Amino acid sequence: MDTTVKTGTEENVWGGGSDKKPLGASYGKMMMWFFIVSDALTFSGFIASYSFARFKFADSWPIADEVFTHIPLFHGNYPMIYVAFMTFVLIMSSVTMVLAVDAGHKMKKNSVIWYMFFTVIGGAIFVGSQAWEWATFIQGDYGAIETKGGRILQFVKADTGERAALKDFATPLDEERIDHTNSKGVWFFGETTLPSFSVNEVVTGFKANPNILVRTEDIVQEGERKGHKTLLNRSESLERLAGSKYVVEGANLIHNEYGNRLFADFFFFITGFHGFHVLTGVLINIIIFFNVILGTYERRGHYEMVEKVGLYWHFVDLVWVFVFTFFYLV
């Protein structure tokens, strides 16, 4: 290729003076790979630090199957099903993306348009599912007590072994809890939503209801209940409840009713960062989608742009495969 620039839309220029492009890849594709490799290292950093926290608390880490058990519009306990669906949606939208790239190689404009459209729809379903997953996680389902040491105590019905929600046993007491307002405090910014029950109400309800037991974060290492969380008896439960400090409902960056708060922190951080990638991927796909409709790549003579966003889109899928394994399976 000669060193003169031909047209404004010529994308495939390698001005290095030889007919051969380095590694047989165009400049744009090479830069996309540079970005993907560095982004892969960022995600690896996140997942490795998640593993660090998990190894550190190896025998008290929350069990994912007990945390992510919901499906939209259905009641009941269905671990894994919804995430499996999300994974499938993302892989499917990867497939339509490859089909778009393939149609682009053959210069079939209409096929590219349709495949890009399905890719965008798949991505939107995935982002929506992730938002729903976040909302469910933030809302929480059973509620728990946080101790002075920051540990989580959950409640179980002794006869059935099922989890007990706070509202099942907490005794409403006519306690005055006066809202803090700006006029009463010197250093006052605002007040967060109060939990439905106070610590006192939960503990009183626990004492009144002999069918409730406390479940700690520790995972049983030996014997019949190996792999499950430790169940205390009544007297041990009361002893642990003496150290109660907060009532926790749902999860945020500071409190987490499912167990170790680092679990919630990493969940928000890693799936959030991934969801942000999916969101930008969808936006970029939409831009490319309209460019295809407008005929930009038809005039340019090749659909390499579709291939490049395709690489990014597959990378997002690739990251999700790892997030799925390390957050939901292992």
Place this chain on the structure above:
Amino acid sequence: MAHEHKLEIFRGRWKFKNNIQKIWGVLLFLTIVTAVEVVLGIYKPAMFMSPFIAPFEPGFFGSSMNVILSPFIYMKPLNLIFIVLTLVKAYYIAWDFMHLRDETKGLRRAIVWTPVFLIAYLVFILLAEAGYIYDILGSEFVKWNF
């Protein structure tokens, strides 16, 4: 742009007539792998729940073997299966969807080996350190579980 595609996966054991068929074939394979993961994750077969090999007695030989065989000694086989299946899925996504199979060998190696070395290094250091902290937390010098 690589217009010519390599149309076989599993080292030539499964050949396709054209690129579109190959895409659907890979989708089928990835779906099966994911389904296997989900089924294993829900039912958690008891045979995969405790490590296959017991740790060796500490000593020069034993400690080295404990490090070399650590995935089989300290890890539940189920988790090992999940991680291996994940890497298999990652391979097919990168090779067929991101069409690394059709790129030059140099580009492929530059893309794969750079992160692999860095990640292996980072993971080794972080997990070794985390294992040490886990021991400290269990040694009664620190009170954290109250």
